Amino acid sequence: MKLAALDDIVFGYSHFPTLNGISFEIDSGEFVGITGANGASKSTMLKLMLGLIKPWSGNVFISKKNSSGDPLKIGYVPQQIASFNVGFPSTVIELVRSGRFQEKKWYQRLTEKDHILVENALKMVGMWEFRNKKIGALSGGQKQKICIARVLATEPDLLVLDEPTTGMDYESRQSFYEFMRHQVKKHKRTVVMVTHDGEEAGASFDKVIHLEKGEHGEWKCLTLSSCNGHFGQADSLLSSHL
Structure with a gap:
């Protein structure tokens, strides 16, 4: 069942788009990784998907129902949400x-x-x-x-995490990927996670949405299945899509 989708999305913060022609789908029961270089507008893409900001053009879809027919519950943990001060x-x-x-x-x-x-x-x-x-x-x-x-x-039916492993050591990150995989398989959740550690976590993901810079400087995306998840292949695959 399709839970979320972006179709030919264009968006930017100034006169030029930072995201151009972004299209992907997220299905119920998937563990999805979003990867790309620093500054690749990964967090912006999440906000577009969740309806927190509006695209210049293109269509955004979020299902109103989960796979059981009940209202869809979304859990979102933004980047750096954990920056509580010592006096909290x-x-x-x-x-x-x-x-x-x-x-x-x-x-x-x-x-x-x-x-x-x-x-x-x-x-x-x-x-x-x-x-x-x-x-x-x-x-x-x-x-x-x-x-x-x-x-x-x-x-939540759909759990959206923006760089949740920031500040974790290698063992903690591996444990976290396993934990999220457990959420998908055992608790029937759909998890979408932004990460800089794509090669580390790649085997855990069902799908990878990888952002690469296009020839005019804007970011475009390529969707890979986990069986193709050798990130060195992204450049050659992407070039055929630009």
Whole structure:
């Protein structure tokens, strides 16, 4: 089932497009990687997909329903969302619990199900033992995990992550890719993730959307399946599409 798609998108922040002719589809149950050089407008492409900004031209599609026919839930963790200062007053568990209030009216209290979902989300990212710590006292990588746990507690169908492994060491990154793969296979989620570590994570992805610079300086994309995911092939494949 198609959850999201961009069709011939053109967008820029000045008089010249930074993204030109962008087209791809994301299906339910896929683990999708978005890769490309620094400055390749990867975050901008995510925002276009989510409807946070409007394209100059082209069409953006986001399904209103998930594969079960229920309203589609989207969880989005932007880049550098974990930059809490040391004085941030919330504890870990308070922040993750706040994700459950999105489902409620202002006067409703959390139920037993809500508390179970919060606990499970923290355990999934390995942060349950830190639940009573102040967020400002955590490392950057730990803060990032907490932000992801908060989104997981909302039970999203589509999970969109912008460079979630920034600041993680190699082993932590590998563990994170496995964790996201588990979310796709076990929990039937669709995960879209921007990463600079395409070669590292390539075997984990079902699909790679790779941004390359076109001949006029704008960014274009090439979609690769995981079986073609040798990133050295992207240049030769892309040249035939420009």
